[in-house]
Structures are given as structure tokens and as C-alpha cells.
Amino acid sequence: MRTLEQTTQEVLDLASKHFNVPPGSLAPEDDFFKKLGIDSLQTLEMLSRLENHFGIELPDYEVQGVSDFRTLASRIQSRL
Amino acid sequence: MKSFSGKALHWEWREGVIELTLDREPANEIGLAMLEELEHFVAAFESLAPETSACILHSERKHGFSAGADLRELYHTAAQLQEKERLAGVRSFLERIHAVFNAIDAAPFTTIAAIHGVCFGGGFELALTCDIIVADKMGRFAFPELRLGLIPGFGGIPRLKRDLGNAFIRDLLLTGRSINATRAQSVGLVAQLAAEGEALRIARATAAQASKFDGATRAVAKKFIKPVPHEEFRREIDLFCGLFARPTVMAALKKFVESTDAMPYLP
Numbered sequence: 001m002r003t004l005e006q007t008t009q010e011v012l013d014l015a016s017k018h019f020n021v022p023p024g025s026l027a028p029e030d031d032f033f034k035k036l037g038i039d040s041l042q043t044l045e046m047l048s049r050l051e052n053h054f055g056i057e058l059p060d061y062e063v064q065g066v067s068d069f070r071t072l073a074s075r076i077q078s079r080l
Numbered sequence: 081m082k083s084f085s086g087k088a089l090h091w092e093w094r095e096g097v098i099e100l101t102l103d104r105e106p107a108n109e110i111g112l113a114m115l116e117e118l119e120h121f122v123a124a125f126e127s128l129a130p131e132t133s134a135c136i137l138h139s140e141r142k143h144g145f146s147a148g149a150d151l152r153e154l155y156h157t158a159a160q161l162q163e164k165e166r167l168a169g170v171r172s173f174l175e176r177i178h179a180v181f182n183a184i185d186a187a188p189f190t191t192i193a194a195i196h197g198v199c200f201g202g203g204f205e206l207a208l209t210c211d212i213i214v215a216d217k218m219g220r221f222a223f224p225e226l227r228l229g230l231i232p233g234f235g236g237i238p239r240l241k242r243d244l245g246n247a248f249i250r251d252l253l254l255t256g257r258s259i260n261a262t263r264a265q266s267v268g269l270v271a272q273l274a275a276e277g278e279a280l281r282i283a284r285a286t287a288a289q290a291s292k293f294d295g296a297t298r299a300v301a302k303k304f305i306k307p308v309p310h311e312e313f314r315r316e317i318d319l320f321c322g323l324f325a326r327p328t329v330m331a332a333l334k335k336f337v338e339s340t341d342a343m344p345y346l347p
Contacts, residue, residue, distance in 0.1 A: 040341070040344055041106075041107060041143040041144070041147070041197070041198060042143075044197075044198055044220055044258065045197070045218065047220070047258070047260075048217070048218045048219075048220055048261075049218075051260050051262075052217055052218075052260065052262070057259070057260070057263055059255065059257040060222075060256075060258055061255065061256075061257060
């Protein structure tokens with residue numbers, strides 16, 4: 001079972017890899033919309049990548065209003 | 081005509097297989113331009129059908145198959161009309177889109193939707209007209225219409241009911257959430273799961289396999305297993321128009337059109 005810290009780090013690594021942001025430049029408290037510069041369709045892409053990576057379903061309404069990596073990771077953690 | 085290139089889509093017939101490519105910025109929204117060219121496309125079926133074994137529907141757009149109905153066009157068109165004209169216009173659009181979707185649904189050749197990225201609302205309904213859905217792992221499906229105070233209007237619920245269990249449909253419809261391709265495969269919506277970017281290649285291999293069978297047998301088998309639920313479509317159009325008449329719909333469309341939210345498809 002992953003810890004929340006591990007999950008958060010995996011979310012950061014995945015975001016960095018797929019949205020062309022230098023590794024290590026993202027922090028848990030960062031606003032991912034601002035940091036990644038993603039729009040609504042790219043948000044869905046991120047959701048798919050997170051679900052595929054963690055092997056979970058993450059309903060859109062659970063991440064609606066979430067904008068920082070740490071909270072996003074906690075939503076994922078509750079479904080692992 | 082064995083090929084066509086328009087503003088919203090293009091298609092080509094080659095060795096018994098038609099490939100229809102949706103190609104309208106930003107994400108293949110289905111409005112009048114798309115409808116007119118889809119009408120042009122199905123009008124070619126009569127001449128092409130005798131020498132066609134399969135048809136693939138896919139998208140050239142990076143973000144996915146289709147984000148659904150063109151809500152911006154719908155809002156701006158409807159906002160200029162009086163209520164009576166507005167409702168007549170919506171009903172006319174629905175009748176036309178149903179005619180096109182029914183033609184694809186009942187085509188005497190094997191139809192395959194190759195999905196990547198978003199496949200939402202009317203785009204999802206278009207995919208559901210196909211016999212087989214192939215989706216890559218980044219495919220996402222949703223019926224977000226309830227956020228607008230509407231139900232899916234292009235035949236989506238009757239077609240989904242034809243294929244899948246009611247409980248799953250209620251989850252999709254009543255939450256408006258999107259599901260990924262893996263989940264869609266687990267419930268039987270997606271026939272074949274592809275690696276990212278591989279849906280079209282797998283759809284082509286599937287079309288090649290379908291081409292090996294006798295055409296007359298294929299048409300009989302398809303008609304037997306895949307009845308078109310015309311009566312339910314009539315009810316759906318009436319329900320949709322009844323809902324569209326309420327002022328909440330125009331208010332919701334306005335909110336969507338003006339939204340900068342990251343998930344504008346949710347309420």
C-alpha cells in the first residue's frame with residue numbers, strides 16, 4: 001500500500017513526464033492548472049493518465065474544484 | 081463518389097473499406113456543418129454499399145473523437161430566435177441527426193468506431209451507432225447532458241440500453257461523470273482496447289477481418305442482432321424538446337458558453 005507521500009510523488013512525476021515540465025520543478029502545493037497550463041480537455045487527459053497509472057476510477061466530480069497536487073493525490077489515495 | 085473532403089470531415093473508400101475522418105477544430109463538435117457533411121456521407125451509402133464490407137469512423141483531432149454537440153452554435157443560434165422558432169429549429173436538427181445516425185446504425189456493412197480522447201455527449205452517441213467500438217487507453221466516455229437540463233438527444237440512451245445494463249447507464253447519465261476506456265471495456269461498451277494511439281490501426285485490422293465474410297450474411301446477421309429502436313427515438317425527441325422549452329436550458333447553455341472552468345461539462 002502506497003503512502004500519501006508516495007502517491008503524491010507519483011502524481012508529480014506523471015504530470016512532469018506527460019506535460020513537458022522539468023522533473024523536480026513541481027511541488028505538492030502547486031496549482032496544477034497554472035503550473036502545467038492545461039485546459040479542460042487536457043484536464044481529462046490527466047485524469048485518464050492518473051486512472052491508468054494507479055488502476056483506479058476517479059470520478060470527475062471528486063476532483064472538480066481541486067487544483068493542487070497534494071489534494072489530488074489524497075483523492076487518489078482514498079481509492080487505492 | 082469514392083472520396084469526399086469537407087469542412088468538418090473527409091472520407092475515402094478503398095478496397096471495400098470506408099474511412100470517415102472527423103476533422104473539425106477544436107474537438108469535432110457536432111453542429112450544422114458536421115451534420116450537413118454527415119448527411120452527404122450517408123447519402124453515398126446506397127452506391128457504395130454493394131462493394132463495401134466495413135466502415136471506420138475516427139478522428140483526426142488530437143483531443144479525441146468528439147466533444148459532442150456544438151453547444152456554442154446551439155446557444156448563439158437559439159438566442160436569436162423566438163421560443164416557437166427555437167423549438168422548431170431544435171426538433172428539425174434532431175430529426176436530421178437521427179436520420180443520419182440511423183443510416184449509419186443500419187448500414188449493411190460492419191461499422192467500427194476508433195476512439196481516442198474525449199467521446200462525450202453527441203460524439204458518444206455517434207460512436208454508439210457503430211457495431212464495434214475500439215478505444216485506446218486514453219479514451220473517455222460521458223453523457224454530460226443533464227448539466228444543461230437536457231437528456232442526450234441523438235439516440236444515445238436507447239442505443240446504450242440496446243447494448244448494456246440499465247444500472248450502468250443510470251450511473252453515467254445521473255452523475256454526468258466520464259469513464260475511461262478500461263472501465264468501458266469491462267462493462268461491454270468497448271469491444272477492443274488499444275494502446276495509446278493504436279485504435280485506428282486495430283480498427284483497420286478489424287475491418288480487414290470483417291471483409292472476409294459474405295456480405296449478404298453479414299447484413300442478415302446485423303439486422304437480426306442490432307434492431308434500431310425507432311419508437312424509443314421518437315419518445316426521446318419529444319422528451320428532449322419538452323425539456324428544451326424550459327428557460328433553465330438557455331441559462332445553462334449561456335453558463336457553459338461563458339465558462340472558463342476546467343470541467344465545464346459538470347454542473
